[in-house]
Amino acid sequence: MNRHAAREKAFQVLFQLDMNDKQPEQAMNDYLESLEIDPFLKDLVEGVAENKQALDATISDHLENWTISRIASVERTVLRIAVYEINQKEDVPVNVSINEAVEIANLYGDEKSGKFVNGVLSKIKE
Template identity: 65%
Template sequence: MKRHAAREKAFQILFQLDMIEEDTDLVIQERLEEEEKDEFLHILVHGVVEHKQSIDEEISANLENWTFNRLPSVEKTILRIAVFEIKHLTDIPTNVSINEAVELSNRYGDEKSGKFVNGVLSKIIK
């Protein structure tokens, strides 16, 4: 599985986990169906779950005119993945993480999601 596809699957899994508290590995298994295991996907999902509190604090500290609790679930989930990548996966260039997050936002969010996610992530990397 390519990293772009792994990010998209990770988004779907983390979005589901945010809505309903379930076992992380069970949700991964359900979402992957018969597809092969993907190490990058597991790193993303488990990393976001493990570091969720510090990631959420980082996002919250960089929001303007928003509170973290008011963020739509799509943007919140995408930001969590990107912040995890930026802060914990040093082998991925920051601009790649941001570009991937913006692409996911444009696909799953509304017409303003990509700009919003880009703005928050730009503040985080400064």
């Protein structure tokens, strides 16, 4: 599985975790069923789940006229993954994390999701 596919699957698992009360390992097994769990995907899911409060605090610090609770679940999940990557994955260039996040937001969110995600992540990157 390439990293783009792993990010997309991680988004799907984390989105489900945001909606349901499950452990990350259980959510990955339930969602991915027969697929072997990619190490990068596992790191993203477990890292975001374990650091959710810190990630939300970082996101909140860079919001203007918004609160983390007002952000739609799609955008919130995408932002958490990207901020985790930016802060924890030194082997991933920041611009790659941002571009991937915008792509996923455009795919799963509405027409404004990508721009919103890009704007927040651009402020975090500074």
